[in-house]
Amino acid sequence: MDPRRVSRTVSDPKVRHVGFFAPPAPPERSQSGPPDPTSSSPPVSGISPPGNSLSPVMIPPPRQPSTDLVRHYPHAPLLSPLGDPRAAESSVAVGSYNPSDFLSPSATTDCSDDPLSPRLSRMGSSGKFAMSLPSDEFDMPVAKQKDDVTLPPNVSDGGANMEVQKEKRAAGGKPLKEKTTKAERRAIQEAQRAAKAAAKGEYLMLIFHLEIFSSLQKDIVFLWQYDPVYLSLVLELIECSRPCHGLHSIPLQPYFHCLKSVFLTGNTTNSETVQLANCFLDVLIDVYLILCEHQDCEGSKASAAAATRVNPTNTGKPGKADAQKKDNSTVTASEKKGGDRQPDKDRKKDTPHPRMQFDDENRVEKAKKRSVVKQTEARNRVELFRHLPQYEHGTRLPELESKFFKLDSVHPAVYKVGLQFLAGEISGGNARCIAMLQAFQESIKDYSTPPEKALFRDLTTKINSYVSFLIECRPLSISMGNAIRFLKTRIAKLPLNLSESEAKANLISDIERFINEKIIIADKVIVKHAVTKIRDGDVLLTYASSSAVEMILVQAHELGKQFRVVIVDSRPKLEGQRLLRRLVGKGICCTYTHINAVSYVMHEATKVFLGASSVLSNGTVYSRVGTACVSMVAHQFRVPVLICCEAYKFHERVQLDSICFNELGDPDAVSRDYTRKEINSLDGWANSENLQRLNLIYDATPSDYVSMIITDYGMVPPTSVPVIVREYRRDQLWL
Amino acid sequence: MWYRSASFILDKQQQQQNDTVTNPESRPPSSASTAMAAENPNANISMYYQTRAAHHAVVTNDWLAQAQAAVGGNPDDSVSDNYVSGGDEENRRYSVVDEFNNWRKQPELAEAVAAIRALASVIRSSQATTMMELEIELKKASDALKSWDTTSISLTAGCDLFMRYVTRTSALEYEDFNSAKSRLLERAEKFGEISYKARRIIAMLSQDFIFDGCTILVHGFSRVVLEVLRTAAQNRKLFRVFCTEGRPDRTGLRLSNELAKLDVPVKLLIDSAVAYSMDEVDMVFVGADGVVESGGIINMMGTYQTALVAKSMNKPVYVAAESYKFARLYPLDQKDMVPALRPIDFGVPIPSKVEVETSARDYTPPQYLTLLFTDLGVLTPSVIELHNPCCCAI
Helix, strand or coil, X not given: CCCCCCCCCCCCCCCCXXXXXXXXXXXXXXXXXXXXXXXXXXXXXXXXXXXHHHCCCCCCCCCCCXXXXXXXXXXXXXXXXXXXXXXXXXXHCCCCCCHHHHHCHHHXXXXXXXXXXXXXXXXXXXXXXHHCCCCHHHHCHHHHHCCCCCCCXXXXXXXXXXXXXXXXXXXXXCCCHHHHHHHHHHHHHHHHHHHHHHHHCCHHHHHHHHHHHHHHCCCHHHHCCCCHXXXXXXXXXXXXXXXXXXXXXXXXXXXXXXXXXXXXXXXXXXHHHHHHHHHHXXXXXXXXXXXXXXXXXXXXXXXXXXXHCCCHHHHHCCCCCHHHHHHHHHHHHHHHCCCCCCHHHHHHHCCXXXXXXXXXXXXXXXXXXXXXXXXXXXXXXXXXXXXXXXXXXXXXXXXXXXXXXXXXXXXXXXXXXXXXXXXXXXXXXXXXXXXXXXXXXXXXXXXXXXXXXXXXXXXXXXXXXXXXXXXXXXXXXXXXXXXXXXXXXXXXXXXXXXXXXXXXXXXXXXXXXXXXXXXXXXXXXXXXXXXXCCCCCEEEEEECCCHHHHHHHHHHHHCCCCEEEXXXXXXXXXXXXXXXXXXXXXXXXXXXXXXXXXXXXXXXXXXXXXXXXXXXXXXXXXXXXXXXXXXXXXXXXXXXXXXXXXXXXXXXXXXXXXXXXXXXXXXXXXXXXXXXXXXXXXXXXXXXCCCCCCCECXXXXXXXXXXXXXXXXXXXXXXXXXXXXXXXXXXXHHC | CHHHCCCHHHHHHHHHHHHHHHCCCCCHHHHHHHHHHHHCCXXXXXXXXXXXXXXXXXXXXXXXXXXXHHHCCCHHHHHHHHCCCCHHHHHHHHHHHHHHHHHXXXXXXXXXXXXXXXXXXXXXXXXXXXXXXXXXXXXXXXXHHHHHXXXXXXXXXXXXXXXXXXXXXXXXXXXXXXXXXXXXXXXXXXXXXXXXXXXXXXXXXXXXXXXXXXXXXXXXXXXXXXXXXHHHHHCCCCEEEEEECCCCCCHHHHHHHHHHHCCCCEEEECHHHHHHHHHHCCEEEECCCEECCCCCEEEECCHHHHHHHHHHCCCCEEEECCHHHECCCCCCCCCCCCCCEXXXXXXXXXXXXXXXXXXXXXXXXXXXXXXXXXXXXXXXXXXXXXXXXXXXXX
16 A cells, blocks of 8 residues: 655755745746755854754653653742642642642652752842742732733843843844844733733633744744743633633643743743743643634634623723632633523533543533433443443433423424434434534524523524534534534624524525535535546445435436446445445446455446545545445555545544544444344343443545545545635635 | 456346447437537547647658548538538637647647637637627637647646636726727737746746756656756756657657757667666656646656656656646546547558557656646645646635
8 A cells, every 4th residue: 555645755955945936936046046045144143142052953842741840840839938839729720730749749859850959049049039929929910910011020020031131132143033023022012912811801812822922933032032921921811711612631730830930030041941931832832722723613703702792790800819710711701602691501501522532530420410311321331432422322212202392491303303313313414414404493493582682692502502412312423513613603693783583584594505505506516526437337336325426326327327336335234225225226237245345346346436424634534434444445456436525524623543533333233133133142241341342433534545535616636625624614604 | 357256247238238228329428429529520539649749759751641541531621511500600610720720830839828829819800899799709719629629638728727817807897898808819919928937937946956967867748848958958957868769759859859959968768668777867857738636647658657667766756837737637547538549650550450559648646746847836746736726716
């Protein structure tokens, strides 16, 4: 198997221009060789500045709080002897962070060989006044210093600002100098803005700041030229938005304290600090990426909400205590998720994070409390797939059916669709998506805004609760996620001056349009493209049952093309049988076989047509389990593999294996064959400790095995999927 | 290949069935293709490759005679026979193809440029009074051109490019008709220049990749590759070139002539010696008739095998192609294209029972190419799709 894009041999070591360039090329380039602005201007000063040697070549250490970072921690309580460190921590300790790790005696004894300790002792003599500073000064810089950000705090003024100047001088001879000053100026401006942002708890601002950091990435030195107040503000912002944006997993605590110590001592020259700064930047960039991802689905809505929001609690009292501040920010943040004011009610209605990890016991417990459907966890869960929901099958349906008239939180149409998903009556990406959207249409039709609530917020909450109900019935497919995202964008973008009936009519027609344009017409376009690839005498192989492939085959048959179809099927769903039935009914010549024989039938196939549940942006095709196997065999036999997938199913996520994200079906289905009673060797073994049964629903096919993806935007190579994703998202925003 | 499989019996059955069913009505798809053939008298012979052969090849007399025989009767007669709808229209369409053929005869002019010049002549002779009328006329003319020679990617691309300019340029809508017309004409005139400039840019970009003392293998004749090598020679680079012979029209001979004139050390290989001499080669340079959406190229027969050999010996394969050669095509394999056939001279008479593979071009998949030098920059095959003008216009 050879990868699609191979590594290139380049024998000339010179720098070359690969990539895009502006058409008016300087004609003298051919004579003078490649122009290289950075290398052409040698450093002016003879002595190489320390920053220059540090910045571009540093390899950032791992992001986890590794041992040397942990060792920094014990200084924190020393630095703030007046405040109770535990009290300060307990207010912010969230997620995976465990404060006792950092206070363990072994860590403290480590101090002796810590390169940071000399600095500490030095600080003991020169920086005494730092210790006398009240600890809350740095624990809550946002709350305290909101009004006087421009005034640097007395301590860091002496240390860090001097350092800034020193650094500036050091950077003087560097070609990078201009960038430094610009970044600095910007930083000061940003600091002021950050203060305002903190007052609002506005995380969009935070994203903006983090963007600046991530643009600085490698030039860590610059980080220390930022106003320390600004840095702590950003940290505070992150801390505030952590609970509501899935940032729990990022350990910030060590950085808090290390940064504080650095600010106090003003010692920024040794390599230790640089390493720390690197870690810190990495964390910031991580936070930035997570927030960006978050913003993708909610950003537009949040900004709309922010524009209209009046937040009396926050604007009123500037000098709030830390705990209350945090509380407020969670309220505002959950408002962004589309809730109403009360935080308790809100949290209940929040949709769970789309990628909830089911091996995280706390979150599973929480999710259980708010779930509508009683789910009992499977007893023998497959070890490798613990992060995915594994429930007992067969118990949920009767219970839900009995509750049909009791559940008033879920609209009957949605309820019905949920039950159909659960029972497996509706399956297939397009069918499920259309059923869900139509149920939403019904529910919007019957919706009326409760008094004293805004339609666009309350409706989003409603939709969220429906979605979480549907997820409990069966995990959403990626295409459904995209459709929901579309609907929420539409709700958020509703003009405010619309009356309720107009808004509802708008939304209903939007959904209608989505179904028509993105699914039905898209399928027609795909069929039109794909049919051109079918020639007389072809033998087309397909796996399982895909609606798009079926339409293609039927259309090609109607056009009078002479071809045969091989349908490969697999247990336990045997979806191919229904496809076979329909195709044979249309008079198409078919061969039916199981996947065990795929290497045998692949000899005769000339093309492989496959459907997909989703196409990810690295070209990976996420589809019914077995697809990867079929396409691998096809690749080995040099048979082109064509994937037919509507563009609304594309997703910008990247996935390398089928493990991190998947769906697990009923394990009974694989271990039992209901059609043949005589095969019962596993009867009664289901609860055995040593038996773990795995019924995967999807798998990921690497792009190497895919020759072409046929979408409503035409036929594209798998390398072009990101383009489609980009175009499609823009398209969706305009729609 | 599928003879090994048991279910091949189904194919046989089906074939028999089809024979009995469809024989009387003589198969509708082929009748459609004969209708097409009537438009272009020699549809089974690629005009594009014929022209190439005429321009760049070193041909023998008997080959010429054979080609003449293959072309058969006078094409103009049958063309004019077929246009029966309206006298005025007939004249114009007829003249487009004719005009195009006139331009095409000039060896220095690229195919796309010729197409655009031909379309410009349509504008000049047009009696249209509104922009819409003119557009429709141009559309008809370009369709006529395209269907006249389906094998030429450059022709299609050139027509599409010009049509896009006509339909998409918003400035045209705000001007009065005459100035819009003159703007179009100006654009058409300039296109030859644009094409030449593109070639210059490519030559300049590729200079970084040609280093002193390297050996370059070139397959077939390509104006762009010649320009690249010429520029390198002018820059006093020291390199030598291996030219393949480029059977059947021997375009490689022409290239070696040109290079010898530039005092570049050049060695001529027969096409089958590519693998033999590949160990001496540092890089392979080829032109392209068309760059397809997958990032692969369609080029003269033999490019694919050259690229395969180069890949297996880890030599880089560079493609030089102007961006107007980007085509909205996606061949899955070699046979997944409109066949472009052309007579082949074997020097001796071929017995009638022997079949001859007469395809003039092949498809090189993207995984065998290293880089593409285009006037948009030096691109890897995987980013070609982003630059396809039709894709950007979604």
